[in-house]
Amino acid sequence: MIIAVPREAAVKERRVALVPETVARFVKSGIGIRIQRGAGTAAAFPDELYEGAGATFAQDATSLAHEADAVVAVGRPSDEVLAATRPGCVVVGFLNPLGDPEYVRQLAGAKVTALAMEMIPRITRAQSMDALSSQSNIAGYKSVLLAAAALPKFFPMLTTAAGTIAPAKVLVLGAGVAGLQAIATARRLGAVVSGYDVRAVVKEQVMSLGATFLEFDLGGDGEGTGGYAKELTPEQQERQRAWMVEQIGANDVVIATALVPGRRAPILISEAAVAAMKPGSVVVDLAAEAGGNCALTVADEIVSSSNGVTIVGTTNLAGTMPADASRLYSRNVFALLSPWIKDGTLDVDPNDDVAKGAVIARDGNVLIGGGS
Numbered sequence: 001m002i003i004a005v006p007r008e009a010a011v012k013e014r015r016v017a018l019v020p021e022t023v024a025r026f027v028k029s030g031i032g033i034r035i036q037r038g039a040g041t042a043a044a045f046p047d048e049l050y051e052g053a054g055a056t057f058a059q060d061a062t063s064l065a066h067e068a069d070a071v072v073a074v075g076r077p078s079d080e081v082l083a084a085t086r087p088g089c090v091v092v093g094f095l096n097p098l099g100d101p102e103y104v105r106q107l108a109g110a111k112v113t114a115l116a117m118e119m120i121p122r123i124t125r126a127q128s129m130d131a132l133s134s135q136s137n138i139a140g141y142k143s144v145l146l147a148a149a150a151l152p153k154f155f156p157m158l159t160t161a162a163g164t165i166a167p168a169k170v171l172v173l174g175a176g177v178a179g180l181q182a183i184a185t186a187r188r189l190g191a192v193v194s195g196y197d198v199r200a201v202v203k204e205q206v207m208s209l210g211a212t213f214l215e216f217d218l219g220g221d222g223e224g225t226g227g228y229a230k231e232l233t234p235e236q237q238e239r240q241r242a243w244m245v246e247q248i249g250a251n252d253v254v255i256a257t258a259l260v261p262g263r264r265a266p267i268l269i270s271e272a273a274v275a276a277m278k279p280g281s282v283v284v285d286l287a288a289e290a291g292g293n294c295a296l297t298v299a300d301e302i303v304s305s306s307n308g309v310t311i312v313g314t315t316n317l318a319g320t321m322p323a324d325a326s327r328l329y330s331r332n333v334f335a336l337l338s339p340w341i342k343d344g345t346l347d348v349d350p351n352d353d354v355a356k357g358a359v360i361a362r363d364g365n366v367l368i369g370g371g372s
Contacts, residue, residue, distance in 0.1 A: 001031060001032065001069040001070070001344060001345055001346055002031075002032040002033070002034055002067055002068050002069050002070075003018075003026060003031055003032070003033050003034070003068065003069070003070045003071075003072055003337075003346075004033075004034050004035075004036075004058075004064045004065055004067065004068035004070065004071045004072070005017050005018045005033065005034070005035045005036065005039050005071075005072055005073070006036045006039065006061040006064055006065065006071065006073060006077060006078070006081050007036045007038060007039045007061065008039075008073060008074055008075055009073075009075060009076060009077060009078035009081070010075050010076075012316065012319065013074060013075055013316070013319055014042035014043055014319050014320075014322035015042075015043055015074045015318070015319050015322045015325050015326045015329060016039050016040040016042075016043045016045060016074070016322070016326045016330075017039075017072040017073050017074050017092070017093070017326075017329065017330065017333060018033065018035075018072060018330045018333065019040065019043070019045055019326050019327050019330040020040075020045060020049040020050050020052065020053040020055075021053070021327070021330075022330040022331060022333070022334050023035075023050060023053040023054060023055050024053040024054060025334055025338075026334065027053065027054035027055075029338065029341050029344070030341075030343065030344030031341060031344060031346070032056070033050075033053075033054065033055040033056070034055065034056050034057065034058055034064055034067065034068065035047070035050050035055045035056075035057055035058070036057070036058055036059070036060070036061050036064050037057050037058070037059055040326070042322060043322035043323050043325075043326040044322070044323045045323075045326070061077075061078060061080060061081045061084075062080050062081065062083075062084045063084075064081075064084075065077070065080075065081040065082075065084035065085050065089075066084045066085075066086070068085065068086075068089060069088075069089060069090065069346060070089060070090035070091070070092065070337070070346055071085060071089060071090070071091050071092070072092045072093070072333055073091075073092065073093040074093060074094060074326075074329060075093055075094055076093055076094070076095055076096070076103070077091060077093065082106070082107070082110050082112070083110070085110060085112055087110075087111035087112070088111065088112070088113065089112045089113070090112065090113045090114075090115065090337075090346060090348060091107065091112045091113070091114045091115070092114075092115045092117065092333060092336070092337070093116070093117060094116070094117050094118055094131070095107070095114060095116040095117075095118075095360065096116075096118070097116050097118075097119060097360045097368055098261055098262030098368070099262060099290075101366075101368075104360050104361055104366050104368065105366060107360065107361040108361040108362075108364050108365055108366045109364070111363065111364050112361065113348055113359060113361070113362045113363075114359065114360050114361040114362070115336070115348070115355075115358045115359055115360070116358055116360045117131040117132065117329075117332065117333075117336075117358070118131070118132050118261075119357050119358045119360060119368075120132070120336070120354060120357060120358045121353065121354060121356075121357035121358070123353065123354075125353070125354070126353075126354050128331070128332070128335040129332050129335045129336040129354065130332065131328075131329050131332040131333070132177075133177045134325075134328040134329060134331075134332055135318040135325060135328070135329065136176065136177040136178040136181075136257075136318075137177050137178070137181050137328075138181075138317065138318040138321050138324065138325050138328070139178045139181075139257075139286055139317035139318050140177065140178035140179060140180065140181030140182040140185065140255075140257065140286070141181050141182070141185050141321075142317040142318075142320055142321060143178070143182050143255050143257075143284045143286055143312075143317060144170075144182050144185040144186045144189065144255065144284075145185075146284050146312050146314065146317075147170070147186075147253045147255060147282045147284045147312070148189060150282045150284075150302075150310045150312060151168060151252060151253060151280065151281075151282050152280045153165070153168060153252065153280070154167070154168065154190075155167065155168045155170075155186070155189040155190050155191045156168075156189060156190020156191070157190060167190055167191055167192050168191045168192070168252040168253060169191065169192050169193075169194075169250065169251040169252050169253070170186040170191040170192070170193045170194070170251060170252065170253040170254075170255065171193075171194050171195070171196065171214075171247060171248060171250075171251040171253070171254045171255070172186070172193065172194070172195045172196070172211070172254075172255045172257065173195075173196050173197075173254065173255065173256045173257060173258055173268050173269075173293060174196075174197055174256065174257035174258035174259070174286075174293075175195050175196075175197035175199070175202040175205060175206050176197075176202075176257060176259075178257040178286055179195065179197070179255070179257040180202075180205060180206070180209065182255045182257065183195050183206060183209045183211045184209050186253075186255075187209060187210045187211065191253070193209075193210070193211040193212070194211055194212040194213070194214055194247075194251075195211045195212070195213055195214065196213070196214040196216070196247070198240075200215075203215075214247060216240065216243050237266060237267070240268070241267065241268065241270050241273070244268055244269065244270070244273055245270065245272050245273045245276050246276070248269060248273040248274075248276060248277060249273065249276030249277055249278075251277070251281070252278070252280075252281050252282070253281065253282045253283075253284070254269060254277075254281075254282075254283045254284075255283075255284045255286065256268055256269060256283065256284070256285050256286060256287060256292075256293035256294060257286045257287065257293075258287060258293050259286075259287050259290055263290075264290060264291040265287035265290040265291045265292055265293050266293065267292075267293065267294070267295050268293045268294070269283060269285075269293055269294035269295065269296075270295050271295045271296060274294065274295070274296055274305050274307070274309050274311070275305070275306075275307055277307070277309045279307055279308030279309070280308060280309075280310075281308075281309045281310070282309070282310045282311075282312065283296075283297075283309060283310070283311045283312065284312040284314075285297040285311065285312065285313050286317065288300070288313035288314065288315050289315040289316070292313065294311055296311050297311055297313040298311075298313050299313050299315055300313060300314065300315050301313050302314070336354070336358070339352075340352075350362070
């Protein structure tokens with residue numbers, strides 16, 4: 001059988017779904033890998049490396065998809081690729097099923113078996129498959145580097161002949177994978193860090209990284225299913241925003257990471273909160289693609305507020321570190337598919353717990369969160 005890797009359809013996407021080291025592992029398992037020429041170039045993986053790993057090549061994505069038993073991508077495959085797939089072909093990628101149900105119906109209409117990487121259940125067995133976490137980890141790290149570059153002062157405390165420079169104060173909103181990595185990275189750079197999350201269960205994790213955990217009584221825990229935060233009521237959101245004004249205003253940097261799957265990102269940083277920040281302060285909004293945690297965020301832009309606060313709305317931060325992001329994603333894909341490979345054939349077991357969560361379309365049917 002053949003797994004095909006097309007060039008990514010999104011204009012600014014530099015990642016590639018499989019890297020040469022993973023290609024070699026698939027080939028060893030008896031799977032043929034066909035790569036569209038140049039698919040890995042932007043991620044620093046030239047065609048020669050794929051050739052050395054045992055891959056073969058196709059010039060265009062359409063012929064590539066027509067020959068494939070599976071198509072593996074980072075984002076959504078292009079419409080041309082999807083149209084060229086055969087019924088029963090396995091399609092893997094970040095497919096945004098909760099945000100775009102119409103696309104899921106398109107996948108079902110193509111009669112493919114579609115696996116959404118963001119729908120992999122958060123169970124112990126699936127940790128090595130969890131691409132959402134691996135890519136969020138990178139985003140959390142990169143967010144701190146962007147903040148440090150934009151902030152007109154040092155992160156660490158410095159004692160010099162000219163006197164002492166106080167350390168920067170960093171507040172991280174949301175203590176999921178991205179938030180915890182942001183906390184750890186900001187601490188490594190020497191900042192004084194605090195973290196906040198509506199889920200009380202993460203307090204110990206935040207404190208274990210050397211940060212202060214901010215506590216606010218919302219009148220109930222904010223943890224939802226699967227370890228994610230649940231959407232707060234309008235009253236809870238309003239109380240939270242009012243409290244946040246004071247907390248945000250006391251910090252030089254705020255990194256916002258709060259997301260609710262399938263919903264618009266909650267507004268945690270109001271215009272009043274931005275107005276309370278000192279000139280030169282920085283907000284990095286990791287939720288920009290989902291509407292933003294900051295009321296002033298503009299997706300894919302860096303803007304300045306009227307009082308001199310820089311608001312970074314860069315999206316797809318994982319894609320700005322394409323080499324390592326691709327390595328991790330590629331390993332996630334191998335961990336996902338390899339248990340279903342038997343005698344050189346890929347057979348996605350509909351009764352597998354991972355498949356029950358990740359398969360969103362099969363045999364012409366929409367299966368959001370379903371099995372077979």
